[in-house]
Amino acid sequence: MRQFFTVVAFTLLTIGLFAGYSNYGIPQIEPAPPPVEEKLDLGSMTMDQFIALGDRVFNGKGTCTLCHNSLGRAPALATITDAASKRLADPRYKGDADTIESYLTESLVKPSAFVVVGFGKKGTNDAESPMPDVSGGGIGLSEAEIAAVVAYLQDSSGGEITVKIPTGIENEESEATEEAEPREAISDPVALMTKFTCGACHMINGEGGDAGPNLTKIGAMRERPYLRRALLDPNADIAKGFEPDMMPPDLGEQMYAKELELLLDFLGGLK
Numbered sequence: 001m002r003q004f005f006t007v008v009a010f011t012l013l014t015i016g017l018f019a020g021y022s023n024y025g026i027p028q029i030e031p032a033p034p035p036v037e038e039k040l041d042l043g044s045m046t047m048d049q050f051i052a053l054g055d056r057v058f059n060g061k062g063t064c065t066l067c068h069n070s071l072g073r074a075p076a077l078a079t080i081t082d083a084a085s086k087r088l089a090d091p092r093y094k095g096d097a098d099t100i101e102s103y104l105t106e107s108l109v110k111p112s113a114f115v116v117v118g119f120g121k122k123g124t125n126d127a128e129s130p131m132p133d134v135s136g137g138g139i140g141l142s143e144a145e146i147a148a149v150v151a152y153l154q155d156s157s158g159g160e161i162t163v164k165i166p167t168g169i170e171n172e173e174s175e176a177t178e179e180a181e182p183r184e185a186i187s188d189p190v191a192l193m194t195k196f197t198c199g200a201c202h203m204i205n206g207e208g209g210d211a212g213p214n215l216t217k218i219g220a221m222r223e224r225p226y227l228r229r230a231l232l233d234p235n236a237d238i239a240k241g242f243e244p245d246m247m248p249p250d251l252g253e254q255m256y257a258k259e260l261e262l263l264l265d266f267l268g269g270l271k
Contacts, residue, residue, distance in 0.1 A: 040144055042165055047151070050165050054152025057145045062134055063248070064149075067200070071243050073211045074131065075116045080104070081159025087114050092126075101162045104150045108134045108141075122203065122210045130209030132197050139197065185256045189266035192259055196251065204270065212246060213239045220271040227267050231260065 040053070058064045067074035075083075084100040087093055095113030097103040106113050111129035120126030134141045134149075141149070144166050151163040186192045193199060201212035218227070229236050234247035252260060 040142075042144060042167070045165055047161065047165065050148050050163075051151050051155045051161070053145070054148035054150070055156075057141065058149050058152055061145070062139060062141060062149060063197070066246070066248065067131070067211065071246065073201075073246065075119055077153060077157065079157055080153050081157045087116075090114065099162070100159065101150060101154070104153055105146060108146055108149065121208070123206065130200050130211065132200055185258055187262070189262055192255075192263055193266075196254070201246070213242065215267065215270055218270050219268040224264055224268055227264055228260075231263070 045053070068077050081100055081104075084103045088097060088100075088103055093114045095103070095106050095110060097106045097113070103114075110133070111131040112127070115124075115126045115129045117126050119129070121128045121130050132139065135143075135146065147163055147166055151161055153159075154161045154163065186195060199208035201209045203210055203214045204216050206216075222230075226237065230247075232252040234249060234251070235244045238244050248254075255263070
């Protein structure tokens with residue numbers, strides 16, 4: 001009997017230690033709370049305020065600087081208004097824009113209308129852009145936010161600001177507010193990668209961009225701990241031929257723990 005109680009006590013102690021370590025010893029991966037985004041009171045905005053909004057969207061929610069930066073992953077935008085005129089006249093242009101403003105707007109929602117040479121998806125002969133439509137997916141810019149980014153691009157590149165602050169649109173408020181409910185966890189790995197626009201930089205089976213490592217056989221090349229570290233701390237190990245700071249450093253904070261494990265299962269199976 002004494003031996004029985006000893007075994008029971010040891011078992012309970014082991015369970016308690018394991019539970020304690022699980023809850024307090026292992027870092028908990030929780031998504032960041034929905035960002036508190038400003039209410040867009042378009043009716044009272046000045047053009048300077050509208051341009052400032054475009055600046056914030058460009059450098060924040062729009063994730064534009066992940067590619068449009070000094071690393072040269074995407075075309076430079078410092079002289080975009082001058083470049084836009086030349087692109088509209090280029091025989092390769094296949095869009096519907098007829099002004100610099102409409103071209104800039106089109107380039108955000110239909111980026112494949114014109115692809116700068118050397119920046120297209122691999123294997124498409126620069127006919128298809130790796131850039132996603134910023135009005136959908138995990139970015140989801142509103143009509144007003146897109147217009148603000150265009151105004152910001154015109155201003156920052158020294159061009160004439162032709163954008164008008166949208167009217168006839170009710171005061172907009174992003175879905176992400178203080179009172180917003182947490183989003184539902186995504187249970188499909190492909191949908192998860194789409195939400196976080198992984199395909200803009202990573203190729204799988206011939207689909208996607210090549211700004212980041214090809215993931216087609218990543219499961220055969222890397223162990224799970226490496227893949228986890230690559231998602232949670234992307235600068236810890238830089239793949240040969242690529243630069244640091246090319247991947248969002250807070251991806252682990254944006255995902256639920258179950259989504260992270262789902263993605264790791266998916267990547268581990270790519271062999």
